Amino acid sequence: MADTKPLLETENVSEVFGGLKAVSDFNIYINRGELIGLIGPNGAGKTTAFNLITGVYKPTTGEITFDGKSIVGLKPYEITQRGIARTFQNIRLFSELSVLDNVKIAYHCHVKYGLLETVFRMGRYFGEEKSIEDEALNLLKIFKLEEHAYEVAKNLPYGAQRRLEIARALAAKPKLLLLDEPAAGMNPQETQELMEMIRWIRKQFGLTVLLIEHDMALVMGICERIYVLEYGMIIADGTPSDIQNDPEVIRAYLGAEAIN
């Protein structure tokens, strides 16, 4: 039964930069349909973990399995084609392009028409372009961006740029969505809306989500399980209430004095 196996599993993954162990013995598993949080103090290695999963870095040691196959050593675009899409902590939109084009680009790996069909505009070209456009507009509607569709992405307000990043990641039709601090820089109202949206898209698109976040209200509010990372190591994992009462986690965040 493939379905009972975790969608993503990492085994003893380590990443060493020179003398620094950014991530060591990183072991997590994510089942299909789960919404998992990855938290930890600044510099704990959360984004490094993301970069390892998405192929930006190659693990020094260890194994990462996605959907039953190893993805270690694959290029980031190959991993995206396998079904992992991500957003970035520091927004990386295609800033000079329109909002719509930003989303359209992410459909790239699902386009089937070839170079000749492109140049002579024959065969599947028009049909596929049409469906890409429709699907992209539909995604923008979900993220309340449709009235900005033809604006240049860099002119959007900050919160909207964050939403656009998620929309763009979804356009790649992933099975696993990695969100790197999706609520960073958002006000409480926007964060609340974002929480609702993440819940909704997960149900709607049948996604599995792994998110990094510093906003504890958001993490505790929507995550089913949480991993806590400190100095590159997982120090705790469990349900939000387990994590809230875990002495190790309290020590990592507040210092040892807080426990005594």
Place this chain on the structure above:
Amino acid sequence: MNSARKKDLVMLVFALVLYGVLQMMISTKVIGSFWELNIILICVNVIMSVSLNLINGYTGQFSLGHAGFMAIGAYVGVVATVKFGLPLIVALIMGAIAAGCLGFLIGLPTLRLRGDYLAIATLGLGEIIRIVIMNIDYVGGAAGFKGIPHLTNFTWVFFVMLVTLFFIKNFVNSSHGRACIAIRENEIAAEAMGVNTTKYKVMAFTLGAAFAGVAGGLFAHQFYLISPTSFTFLSSFNYLIMVVMGGMGSITGSIAGAFVVTFISAALASFPEVRMIIYALALILMMFYRPQGLFGYMELTNVGPIKKFLDKVSGSKEVI
């Protein structure tokens, strides 16, 4: 018929009208032989600048070796027509294939470099191509290749230019083109969105080189003699100036850039002492007041009244 095809057709009709008018003026000698030559050069330069724009403007890979690929196309073309007596069209295709293959081979290793490093590497490769040609006696060496039949005329360059524009316009407005643009905008994000960045950089480089080869073939058959000195890095810079002046990432811009640059140097041909000064001043003023180039990312087909007209004719607001 769908709206994008209708818009293409409208543009084609415009192009044919322009062709008809110019051809008539050339055959009735309203346009003299000097300006006829310059019109042909404009068309060749349009092919050069649009193909360079695909690499520099759309894909964002700073290449300075475009004249080298033009040289390959020119020499392969003249060898095909002079030594083997093949027709011009075959010579052009052979030149394109040769330049494209070389672009592919050169692109694979060099496109791993970024920014200035890539610029210097391509600059060097353009020079290597030129110097290698200079040392091949079979094609005349440094003295140049003599006795080239005058096969190029306005009709040839105009229609080859149209095919080039059509090809590159359709390419950049597809998922392949969007992949290239995504690389320019943000390479890390492009890769995270599933774009095989190496593949598309090499693809843009190869296509650009192939069209430079076609332009070289047309260029060579315009003159009795070609020599390696026609393809120095200074001409690579010249094409780059056309692209930057017109707007990196705009096909209309490249056409305008090629037109303006060629026209200025032709118009100032009788004032050789001030020519370079005026040329340089024009560029400096341009960079002061319009650093994004004449068109920036805009296409003429998306500008106010022209867009309205095209939308009305085709009955759709779709971008072509």
